[in-house]
Amino acid sequence: MTTLTKNKVNDLIMSQIPSFGSFQTLREEGLAFLKEKGLPAMKEEEYKFTAISKKLEQSISDFSPAGKVVLNAETVKSHLFEGFDGDIIVFNNGHFDSELSSFQDQSYELNQLSESSPENLGKIAKIEKDPFVALNTAAFEDGIYIKVGRNKQVEKPIYLLFFNQANQGQIITPRILIEAEDNAEVTFLESSISLDEEAYFCNMVTEVKVAQNAHVHYNRLQHENKKAVTVNNFETDIHRDATFTSVVVSLEGDMLRNNLTLNLLDSGCEGNMYGLYLLDGKTHVDNHTNVDHTKPHAESNELYKGILADSSRAVFNGKIFVRQDAQKTNAFQQNNNILLSENATINTKPQLEIWADDVKCSHGCTTGQLDEEALFYLQARGIGKIQAKGLLLYAFAGEVLEHIANESFRKHIDALVQTRLGSSF
Structure with a gap:
């Protein structure tokens, strides 16, 4: 897979791996996989757009x-x-x-x-x-x-x-x-x-x-x-x-x-x-x-x-x-x-x-x-450009947020999203 840490990961994990309890066999299986495969490089199909091994390095x-x-x-x-x-x-x-x-x-x-x-x-x-x-x-x-x-x-x-x-x-x-x-x-x-x-x-x-x-x-x-x-x-x-x-x-x-x-x-x-x-x-x-x-x-x-x-x-x-x-x-x-x-x-x-x-x-x-037409429509009705932009983005995001099961958690995330859309965007 990758040259990144194929030695670094193996050596360090081998020295740090806990040795207690019933998980030892499972740990050894994980370590054996790492020894053989290492961590993924961008040439791997599943990680071709995410250079996480390079980031870790x-x-x-x-x-x-x-x-x-x-x-x-x-x-x-x-x-x-x-x-x-x-x-x-x-x-x-x-x-x-x-x-x-x-x-x-x-x-x-x-x-x-x-x-x-x-x-x-x-x-x-x-x-x-x-x-x-x-x-x-x-x-x-x-x-x-x-x-x-x-x-x-x-x-x-x-x-x-x-x-x-x-x-x-x-x-x-x-x-x-x-x-x-x-x-x-x-x-x-x-x-x-x-x-x-x-x-x-x-x-x-x-x-x-x-x-x-x-x-x-x-x-x-x-x-x-x-x-x-x-x-x-x-x-x-x-x-x-x-x-x-x-x-x-x-x-x-x-x-x-x-x-x-x-x-x-x-x-x-x-x-x-x-x-x-x-x-x-x-x-x-x-x-x-x-x-x-x-x-x-x-x-x-x-x-x-x-x-x-x-x-x-x-x-x-x-x-x-x-x-x-x-x-x-x-x-x-x-x-x-x-x-x-x-x-x-x-x-x-x-x-x-x-x-x-x-x-x-x-x-x-x-x-x-x-959607520029939707943005123009809102502005034509007296809504400022920044606010209109935020409203459109929030409407786009809201379809996902409505699936959060807990109402208080949904309101909490909703507030974070609105703050982000009103400031950073």
């Missing part, structure tokens, strides 16, 4: 794991949004912080991975799928396991707060496994927060099992500093009559790579993927999505929208697979973008691969500038 001097930093309850409280009511799970440089977390709901179980050794760890997000899954698997020290029991409904949202502050040359490796058993229902909120303006590399893996007739909503906000490099591998297994909905809002960072995979494993299940990226400066966001329809009578919906200013760059690569047995599939995919600068760039590639003959599938993409 420039930004990260080694791959030693980041330890915890000083973090207190006041800092956590200051990052709660208005109207929040629910449980809080705090991560300090990727390490679960039980003292600063607050979880009262008895409808689910929360344990550290090292205390529970769940059998599904590493079986949903497989090492061979992506080199950064292998890197996380080799390097993560611990993580959390959340289990929502059969017929349980978690009425209030579970808020995952990731506080990041690593010295240059450190890697943050959060690991999460979520299982929603039959007929369970839960909503997760997630925010990534930079505690300073220094560079760091966060390599996160989240695995989610959505059992029969379970319903999981996962809403994620990426609002990190302008030097943050983040890879997020998020993979789900969705079973009969179950629903999973993801909303990802990316506002800031240096280079963000989001790999999101929905495996629709049985009839009657539904997977929804929504994304919004508002980029300025030199921010680079790459959304790679995969939807795998394996059985008949399943449905997927995907809508990603982007607004790009300055010299920012976005990549969208969406793949829908419809297997031969997946008759009566309904699959929709769309990527729409507005470029506000001649220097902004979007590389978009929606894809369909269909092996069944009785399906309803569509995909497409659009890229353009603001």
